[in-house]
Amino acid sequence: MNIYDIANAAGVSIATVSRVLNNGVVGKKTYKKVVKVMEEMGYTPNAFARGLGLGTMNTVGVVVSNIYDLYFARAISVLEENLRKHGYDLILCCAGDEKERKKYFRLLLAKNVDAVILIGSRFAKKETAQDVAELAQKTPVIIIGGYIEAPGVHGVICEDKEAVCEAVKTMCSKGHKKFLYLYDTLSPSGQSKKKGFFEGLAECGIDADEKCAIKCPRDIDAAKAAIEKAFASGMEFTAVLTSEDELAVGALQYAAEHGIKVPDDLAVIGYNNSLLSRATNPPLSSIDNKVDVMSEMGVQLLVNIFEKRNTPGKISVSTELVERATT
Amino acid sequence: MNIYDIANAAGVSIATVSRVLNNGVVGKKTYKKVVKVMEEMGYTPNAFARGLGLGTMNTVGVVVSNIYDLYFARAISVLEENLRKHGYDLILCCAGDEKERKKYFRLLLAKNVDAVILIGSRFAKKETAQDVAELAQKTPVIIIGGYIEAPGVHGVICEDKEAVCEAVKTMCSKGHKKFLYLYDTLSPSGQSKKKGFFEGLAECGIDADEKCAIKCPRDIDAAKAAIEKAFASGMEFTAVLTSEDELAVGALQYAAEHGIKVPDDLAVIGYNNSLLSRATNPPLSSIDNKVDVMSEMGVQLLVNIFEKRNTPGKISVSTELVERATT
DNA sequence: TTGTACGCGTTATCAC
DNA sequence: GTGATAACGCGTACAA
Numbered sequence: 001m002n003i004y005d006i007a008n009a010a011g012v013s014i015a016t017v018s019r020v021l022n023n024g025v026v027g028k029k030t031y032k033k034v035v036k037v038m039e040e041m042g043y044t045p046n047a048f049a050r051g052l053g054l055g056t057m058n059t060v061g062v063v064v065s066n067i068y069d070l071y072f073a074r075a076i077s078v079l080e081e082n083l084r085k086h087g088y089d090l091i092l093c094c095a096g097d098e099k100e101r102k103k104y105f106r107l108l109l110a111k112n113v114d115a116v117i118l119i120g121s122r123f124a125k126k127e128t129a130q131d132v133a134e135l136a137q138k139t140p141v142i143i144i145g146g147y148i149e150a151p152g153v154h155g156v157i158c159e160d161k162e163a164v165c166e167a168v169k170t171m172c173s174k175g176h177k178k179f180l181y182l183y184d185t186l187s188p189s190g191q192s193k194k195k196g197f198f199e200g201l202a203e204c205g206i207d208a209d210e211k212c213a214i215k216c217p218r219d220i221d222a223a224k225a226a227i228e229k230a231f232a233s234g235m236e237f238t239a240v241l242t243s244e245d246e247l248a249v250g251a252l253q254y255a256a257e258h259g260i261k262v263p264d265d266l267a268v269i270g271y272n273n274s275l276l277s278r279a280t281n282p283p284l285s286s287i288d289n290k291v292d293v294m295s296e297m298g299v300q301l302l303v304n305i306f307e308k309r310n311t312p313g314k315i316s317v318s319t320e321l322v323e324r325a326t327t
Numbered sequence: 328m329n330i331y332d333i334a335n336a337a338g339v340s341i342a343t344v345s346r347v348l349n350n351g352v353v354g355k356k357t358y359k360k361v362v363k364v365m366e367e368m369g370y371t372p373n374a375f376a377r378g379l380g381l382g383t384m385n386t387v388g389v390v391v392s393n394i395y396d397l398y399f400a401r402a403i404s405v406l407e408e409n410l411r412k413h414g415y416d417l418i419l420c421c422a423g424d425e426k427e428r429k430k431y432f433r434l435l436l437a438k439n440v441d442a443v444i445l446i447g448s449r450f451a452k453k454e455t456a457q458d459v460a461e462l463a464q465k466t467p468v469i470i471i472g473g474y475i476e477a478p479g480v481h482g483v484i485c486e487d488k489e490a491v492c493e494a495v496k497t498m499c500s501k502g503h504k505k506f507l508y509l510y511d512t513l514s515p516s517g518q519s520k521k522k523g524f525f526e527g528l529a530e531c532g533i534d535a536d537e538k539c540a541i542k543c544p545r546d547i548d549a550a551k552a553a554i555e556k557a558f559a560s561g562m563e564f565t566a567v568l569t570s571e572d573e574l575a576v577g578a579l580q581y582a583a584e585h586g587i588k589v590p591d592d593l594a595v596i597g598y599n600n601s602l603l604s605r606a607t608n609p610p611l612s613s614i615d616n617k618v619d620v621m622s623e624m625g626v627q628l629l630v631n632i633f634e635k636r637n638t639p640g641k642i643s644v645s646t647e648l649v650e651r652a653t654t
Numbered sequence: 655t656t657g658t659a660c661g662c663g664t665t666a667t668c669a670c
Numbered sequence: 671g672t673g674a675t676a677a678c679g680c681g682t683a684c685a686a
Binding site: 329330331341342345346348349372373375376377378379380381 | 662663664665666
């Protein structure tokens with residue numbers, strides 16, 4: 001069943017049916033008749049033909065490294081909800097390894113998506129910004145959690161540096177003098193966090209030794225091992241900050257296994273304020289970087305772009321330290 | 328740039344270009360020439376026109392209640408990977424409230440998706456099976472974690488009942504005699520789990536009191552409160568099984584706060600073997616219901632259907648009890 | 655206010 | 671092995 005059938009049944013032309021469908025100017029009587037016929041026959045316009053005519057199927061591609069990361073899952077959830085609110089579908093791409101991402105860019109472009117949303121600051125690395133810039137020449141690009149200065153690229157970032165810096169200062173004001181920072185990646189946001197850590201130390205007048213920042217894989221056990229090694233090497237610290245809740249969980253587990261009292265002997269602050277932060281014992285204090293707000297703003301940027309309104313290249317969202325029982 | 332431009336530039340007809348694109352029979356020389364022209368001009372076929380001609384854009388709709396549930400996120404991740412492997416894109420629908428799902432079914436049908444995958448046994452409730460059955464009349468439907476007997480509906484289920492039953496028996500063989508079961512929902516799989524709990528008790532010759540199964544919202548604090556209430560009401564139990572890892576986390580937190588030793592005084596088994604099970608202290612024993620295998624099998628079913636091969640209506644996947652430090 | 659006619663890019667069918 | 675042409679279903683100038 002197509003638009004011709006409806007036109008015939010309603011005794012009008014296909015143009016009129018089309019106008020009814022697309023809120024064009026139609027006589028009231030004709031409008032009602034056509035609507036009635038469409039309902040009776042259970043007519044749905046063919047999406048492909050519609051896409052061909054309009055040059056869009058109202059679809060947005062979303063690229064993320066992986067989705068069973070709670071942080072990204074939350075982002076996608078909010079993106080989906082908000083995109084749908086504006087009538088857009090979401091095509092999901094789990095890119096995994098970064099080297100694969102160009103393949104997904106091509107895939108999405110071939111599908112004629114209306115825009116591409118990239119989740120994670122890893123998409124904002126300077127070394128590989130070229131891919132994203134190229135993509136942005138062909139379709140609007142929004143980065144959630146990062147930004148690249150290039151035509152067509154828009155970004156929503158959060159104040160990672162300030163967040164960690166503030167957290168350090170908060171702990172310092174509680175009497176902590178020896179800090180350890182555990183991080184998993186030096187993605188752009190990872191760098192900001194680390195920088196914030198040392199800035200915090202500096203502002204508190206604490207000697208900033210590079211050894212206070214330890215890199216380890218994003219894994220609970222790996223974090224546990226890193227803490228163990230730090231203690232074994234003679235380091236002293238009473239407060240641990242991490243770039244990820246998972247790493248903080250490792251720290252907590254180490255403390256529990258070695259009878260270190262949290263938060264009295266060791267304070268711990270995670271990052272992301274994920275579900276994990278409420279699952280640990282004691283519940284983990286964590287920096288909430290407001291991924292849901294970032295995602296919401298991202299869609300807002302996109303809608304602005306679609307409506308050809310003036311759109312800022314970069315938006316910044318502030319964070320919040322959620323204190324639970326580990327500080 | 329369209330297929331005509333390529334045809335002109337290569338000095339052939341559009342039919343030949345099309346054949347080159349679709350691995351049709353083309354002379355070797357002509358083939359090379361056309362490919363070269365396409366590469367030089369950077370030609371990509373228009374996806375909408377292609378969809379119009381073929382009646383498909385190789386897209387599968389996936390409906391899930393929410394995605395920041397670790398369990399569902401894992402499912403989606405595996406689905407995406409496997410669908411893509413077979414050349415299909417995934418349109419994500421987070422349906423949230425169940426009442427909304429019909430809207431998403433319509434949306435996906437309007438987009439002419441090649442199939443719809445439903446994640447979660449909530450889509451297999453008898454009371455609302457009608458919606459799904461109707462959907463299946465228009466497009467193939469795969470349910471991950473559930474099954475409905477209706478034309479066009481296929482399901483991958485896991486042996487929830489057997490899993491919980493076995494878990495009870497395992498604990499019984501370790502000397503436990505008093506059990507508590509904490510559950511959040513009586514979705515079809517929720518019912519199976521509960522049934523398995525009581526079957527396990529029966530097989531161990533333990534009196535099955537309905538009060539041993541307590542319902543509570545899916546929330547860590549709610550679970551903690553439920554355990555507290557159970558103890559307060561004079562119930563005795565040395566082993567807690569839950570329908571969800573989150574509930575088990577609540578039990579662990581209650582134990583920690585009240586000096587109850589795990590697993591000596593209280594054994595705890597969760598369900599789903601999610602990331603949470605490794606984040607708790609002590610790490611949580613949990614039943615792995617193999618959501619990744621189920622998802623993989625789901626895509627396999629779909630591929631079978633697309634290739635018009637004979638396809639079973641229902642597939643069953645076995646589970647595994649992953650013992651960590653709470654048993 | 656309504657209708658006609660054409661274009662969109664592709665594939666399938668036939669004829670050569 | 672290749673070419674011409676008719677669908678596919680809809681949107682939209684333009685004409686009436």
